[in-house]
Amino acid sequence: MIYGFTGKILYVDLTAGRLHTETIDETAYRLYPGGRALAAYLLLKHMPAGVDPLGPDNVLILANGLLTGAPFSTATRFTAAARSPLTGAYGESEAGGFWGPELKMAGWEAIVVTGQAATPVYLSIQDDRAELRDARHLWGREPEEAQAIIRDELGDKLTRILQIGLGGENLVRFAALTNELRHFNGRTGMGAVMGSKRLKAVAVRGSNRYLGIARDPQSIADLGKRLAKRVKQHPQSWDLQDKGTPGLTAGLNTAGILPTRNFHTGEFEGVDNLRWEAYEQEILTARRSCYACAVRCKREVTVNDRYQVSSEYGGPEYEAVAGFGSNCMVDDLQAVAKANELCNRYTLDAISTSSAIAFAMECFEHELIGPDETGGLELRFGNAEAMVRCVEMIARREHIGNLLAEGTRRAAEVIGDDAPYFAMQIKGQELPMHDPRGKVGLGLGYAVSETGADHLTAFHDPMVANPESLSFKGAIPLGVREALPPRDLSRKKVELYALLENWSSMERAVGLCYFGPTPRSFIAVDEVVDAVRAATGWDVTVEELLRIGERATNLARIFNVREGLSRADDTLPQRLFEPLESGALAGVAYPKDDFARALTELYEVKGWDPQTTMPTREKLAALGIEWAADLAG
Amino acid sequence: MQVHLGGHLSFYDAERRSWVEWPDAAPLTLRGLAERLGLPAGEIAFVAVNRRLAALDDLARPGDRVEFFPPMGGG
Structure with a gap:
């Protein structure tokens, strides 16, 4: 008996118009427990290097996290991943909302979309049943209208709909996906990938409950109640509710x-x-x-x-x-x-x-x-x-x-x-709207992020700059020991970056929102560990969760090395190495010499080759993914 | 003086206000002002007086506009 997940993956071949189901066993799922971890694994497994991101050979993965749909705050996220038409590199973006949890209620961990439909279609899933339906009448319609038509056709006002609008149809290379009109897989152009496949929407309805598959449903339910109460009592979550x-x-x-x-x-x-x-x-x-x-x-x-x-x-x-x-x-x-x-x-x-x-x-x-x-x-x-x-x-x-x-x-x-x-x-x-000249660790994250500049890859330096702050104290169980100033780019900051990158990556694997766990917000490290244990029955530790995050990043990195990316792509725009013109940091630039040294140190900490950035065999063996060692040639 | 409690610092005001009118009186240090407002020292990342960054040992004077901010993460 497995708990916390079904192992079911829906494969959709749009060229042939065929659907079939495969399962992932528990041993594999524990290595790649959903989200970006499962997506990167499936991409490397199913897609060769060099495919046209907007062609039929690109593979679009929609993957829930292990905890997606668990009834506690911030367990809502799912991943969309493919080769990015914007970057040519590993593409990935997470969204919250309602679609991912609904897919979980329908009994699916992920959808693997291959090929290209001859004319627009949409995918309808109702529990075990899945079918492709004609969407020619939906192409060109705005999301609000398309959503209403699909719900009417399916006779179900509660069907959750993930879809693309005009940007995706027109192959804008940074087009997004939307679910319920307000929640977005925004980054890396996953909407253009879906548009290139002429897949207008994925409508999902499920009748199961997450607690029905959890090993210890009472603990999950108790966590849900505890967190719901804490939201208004914790400064960081209260602030997210009050101001956002x-x-x-x-x-x-x-x-x-x-x-x-x-x-x-x-x-x-x-x-x-x-x-x-x-x-x-x-x-x-x-x-x-x-x-x-x-x-x-x-x-x-x-x-x-x-x-x-x-x-x-x-x-x-x-x-x-x-x-x-x-x-x-x-x-x-x-x-x-x-x-x-x-x-x-x-x-x-x-x-x-x-x-x-x-x-x-x-x-x-x-x-x-x-x-x-x-x-x-x-x-x-x-x-x-x-x-x-x-x-x-x-x-x-x-x-x-x-x-x-x-x-x-x-x-x-x-x-x-x-x-x-x-x-x-x-x-x-x-670039996202956070200037790395005032948060240099974040700048390191912008540079090395496999998806290109991303502000959720790791952490923002001020969160761990004061040993008395809630955010710093929250991160101590992860192994954070020393508070470092926002503009410190020492070896210690590099090590801190690597540690918190693994934690953030883990969040995106198991389906948690960045606004859930510490240090950004109000869920403690041990509560995340306990939630995974309660969901699955696995005897996981925080170290295992960090390895899940690290493993996912290493797979994404191998994807990029396979596509020909190297150290030269892990950089920052020249303007950031020049001083800000005015404001509190007038005259301050990103430290260029320190950046080069920090990058080398980061590869060393990560166990990657300092030029190709390919993970070493020793690193891959330590992460249990030796199979990926030869993928990049 | 007008005092802004940025981000989650307004959580520490009993009425959860973002702006507080502090009765003009004798100058006091920003650290002293923060203490009297009940702001935990660990949650103050930076402070500005009249839109310019200041140190917690600087003085706040009647009529000043003071803004306290906590550590700010992404989103």
Whole structure:
């Protein structure tokens, strides 16, 4: 008898229109217990190197974590993974919401999508039954409309729907997936992969309960009650409920690391119009949740003024507030909300979209592009209307939008001149809205992340900078011993980074949200260990959980080495090695010499070759994945 | 003076306020102000006075705008 998972994986061959089921046994699942771990394993198992990311040979994995759907706060996440059309590297993105838990209730751990349908289809799953259905009538429809039609066709208003909008259909290389209109697998272009396969949606309905498969359901239920009560009693989770991520804006501005004018500076003079108090007063209409999560960090906004913004598509997270706000020099929160709503409506990643527009604004101001390319738009920093219009152009691939839809790295190569210098990207993926010049460990994470720049790869330095802080104390059971300043890039910081990267990777494997476990939030290390034990009956330790995270990262790294990536791709944009122009960190640059040394040290700590970055055989043996040693040739 | 309790620091105010009107009186250090507001020292990552970073030993004066912030992670 196995507990906590079913082992069932649904294989969908869109070219042949065939579906079949395979199972993963407990021994393998304990090595790759869902999410990014299972996705990376399945990708390496099923896909050769060098496939066209937008062709039929790419493989799209949708994988739940071990704990996805367990009835306690933040156990909601699932992974979408494939070769990224944005980076050409390992692509992966997690989302919360309701779709992953519903897939678990239907009895599936993962879906492996191969091939390419001749005409648009959608996949319908109701418990054991799965079928492909015609979606030609859904192609081109917005998510809200497509969702209503699918539910009507299936005769079930509670069917959970994962889908793509116009951005995915038009193969925008940073297109997202959305579930329930408000939850997104935003990064690395998984929406474009789904669009290339002409798979419009995956509708899921399950009738099982997670507690029905758990080894110790009472402990899981007790944890759920305990955490629901704690949310309002713990400062970090209370803050996520009260303000959500938009609560970060003012503080990061004061600290001098709020990306502004395409990362020229870290302080925005219009910040008072973007900060949480303005958000709450001007656009907030509700706080929303993911499945069984008491944190309720999701925002819902409505605007009926200078712009019309529908509440159906949620509300901007911090990343969108900074991306469309300070980084585009727009201090109109309504315009920011509209740009975000359009991203959600068209299923575009808000980080990459806003960064691509900031890049285009800088190109425009340097006359590398002009009105001929922008369709007459004066695409300058601070032009809110042009920014909003540019989101439409990207989704529809009109004018400059057609080029920006290829991602800033490709767009910069076409524009030429100084444009590559203006492209704030790593491995082709645009930077999130946290300036590493004030958080240097985070910068190391941006550089080495297998998916390109990502702010959830590991940790943010301030969380472990004060030994008296809740976040530092929370991380002690992981082996964190010494608090280090945010701009420290010593060997100790490198080791700290590697440790917390494994923890973060584990979260994304087992299906926990970044806003659940310590050090970011309110769930203790031993509670995570106990939850896995209660779900499965396994005698896991924190060390085993950290190895799960490390194993997943090593598989993703092998994927990249196999695709020809190496140390040269683990870098930062040149602009970050130059000083910030103003704000609290005026004159401060990312330490270039320290970066090179820290990178070498990190590979050493990880057990990777310092040039190819390939994990050593000894490392792979220690992680129980010797089979992967020869994949990269 | 106007005092901002950024991020989860407003949790420590009995009314969960983000902004607190502190009665103008004699100058006091920012550390002293934080203590009187009930803010745990371990949760203060940085503080600004009139929009510029300050040290906890600096003085806050009547009429100042003071902003305390906790360690800020991602999201």
